[in-house]
Amino acid sequence: MNRFFTIALAGNANVGKSVIFNQLTGGNQITGNWPGKTVEKAEGFIEQEGIKIRIVDLPGIYSLSTYSEEEIIAREFIAKEKPDLVIDVIDASNLERNLFFLLQLVELEVPVVVALNQYDIVEEQGIEIDDKKLSAFLGLPVVKTIATRNKGLTELFETVKDALLKEEKLTGHILYGKEVEDRIRKMVREIQHEINSIYPARFIAIKLLEKDPAMVSEISSPEILSLAETLSKELEEIHGESVESVIISERYAVASRIAEGVSIRKKEGRVNISDRLDRIFLHRVWGNVILAFLVLFVFFFVFRFGEFFSEKIGELSKIIEPYFVRLPLPPYLRDIIFKGGIEGAISGIAIVLPYIAPFYFILSILEDSGFLARIAFLTDNLMHKLGVHGKAFIPLFESFGCNVPAIMGTRVMERDRDRFIASVLATLVPCSARTVVILGLVAVFLGPLYALLIYAIDFSIIYLVGVLLNKYMKGTPSGLIMEMPRLRKPVLRIILRQTWIRLKEFFTFAMPIIICANIVMELLILTNSIEPLSGFLNPLARFMGLPPLATVALIFGVFRKELTLIMLATFLGTTNFALMLSPQQIFIFGLVSVIYIPCVATIAALVRELGRFKAFLITIGEVVGAFILGGLVNLILTLF
Amino acid sequence: MENAEIRVALSDVSEGGKVKVVGFSNVGAGFTRRLQEMGVLPGETVNIVRNASYGPVEIRVKGSNLLIGRGIARKVIVEVIDE
Structure with a gap:
């Protein structure tokens, strides 16, 4: 027996879908305690006893309306690709809101666990x-x-696996209050012999009653649309x-009835530590003081740690x-392999x-822990000024x-202006x-x-650019509606894994680029092509008061920003940059490296x-x- | 309960207050929908967890905490149950 299935992980934001995904597939999804990490669907495979399962991790959503891009991704995936099964991940401590989503999933008539x-x-x-009891209410299997x-x-x-192999249809059925239910049925009867859609009739009926814009535009039958309008009005x-409120309330009524029916209060719960800590972390004075100290701590910790190990x-x-010098190789080959390849690899690792590593660990x-969401709270005002x-x-x-995941992460914003x-x-x-x-250079x-x-x-500069863009781009910043995740004790295993996922990126993605660039640089030196190149860049170098070779290094920085530094080290044959650059030049070189062009991956x-x-506009501008x-800066520093 | 009739914006309720949601004034269809889906529904009781004079308002609704930007909180109309 060899069978292939597709299943999806769906549910509200920040309930643990990606953690489950990683555990099941051994995958590398970045997880974290705040809503909106997964903005694109990720895939993984499990193969066991002759069945192969493709697991898709969907972005977290609160409903199947079409409010933000993540919701559209999730809704379309479920409706169009028709996964064999959906695992709805529910935050058990927040049953009502999570059931609210589950009820909609059930309306899509996909099998759910x-x-x-x-x-x-x-x-x-x-x-x-x-x-x-919950399982009985829903007509679906439930696993803690x-x-x-x-x-x-x-x-x-x-x-x-059982559900997939048994092929019995695991679709629950939920009834709303009589007034709403009667009208849904009336709609369903019409829709069934009028419309052929990827969505089930009941789902279409409810969405049309709710006046969901995407659904209204998808339905071409004027009779059905006018029937929906009449029933909505009733x-x-x-x-x-508004009919929207009516249906949402109706859903919540069902959700809260189920939640109450299955929850049993056993004993007084412990005092919520998260709430207590928030009194300090989110305090209008102390919160900001703590944030400032945290930032400084991270800075000095990463700097000292890095400086020490970098030298070692x-x-x-x-x-x-x-x-290596003793190896019987022609000198030019030795230079390419040793100076280019091996030293490149070592300086990549050393620099x-x-x-x-410590930076990713702290991140x-x-x-x-959920602390990031606290920072979002504290900085909301500032962010508003930036648009x-x-x-x-x-x-x-x-x-x-x-920058790359960050740019993808801007999908949590609801509008193009905000995203830009x-x-x-x-x-x-x-x-x-x-x-x-x-x-590594300036500090x-x-x-x-x-x-x-x-x-x-x-x-x-970020502040200035934000304020200016906010002022001159049409529209006003849109508002924030976000669930506040509970603070929790970080789990070391997950943190180490997270750090490792990011570091692995460095080894598999960045290191090859660094080594190749170093070899290319060595070839340029051996073929005496550096001189003409740096001669060409000379005016630019003089404008910034940098040695021409430094501008060559800046060019390599387009591939990876670290390369600016590694290239300098290659030119010098040492990481003691003070030998080649004056303090003023070090400062300018550092500053320009930080601000110019995002690297190719970012572009x-x-x-x-x-x-x-x-993308072109942003790149050229920067x-x-x-x-x-x-x-x-060169002009100012030279004048004074 | 003599305050029950007073209608104010969610952003004007002080920390620790308890209110009942009445409706939304001009928030925009998307936000009204999202707020309701998150449980901020007409008739729902909401606790104000945090409200400084600036920044977002944090409320507790349907068993979890929600951050609402001040701009939106100004447009959520509530009745004060408990100050």
């Missing part, structure tokens, strides 16, 4: 959920899980509210060199790894790791590669204060998310802007 996740939190609250501790997942998988007259690893190439802690709301803070913060502004700002945020330049050779100064300049992400024209800034 329910994962009652985060069950540990419910227990802490002193509540027990009767999973058998604690994904972060890998509990219940084997059982979940077995249930899924409902509005009976309830004295850097010594490695000196140890290897004598052995970059010691800074990004993962902030994500997993985006607090939700934009999260992709912007992610940008410190890498957030993307532009994201490209200006110093990513881990630029952090390497700031810390090491000029001292941490100058590194902070670069950050200050960069943040001022590609911009093209994909915003289109060629906007390159020209950075060079002008470099020139200006």
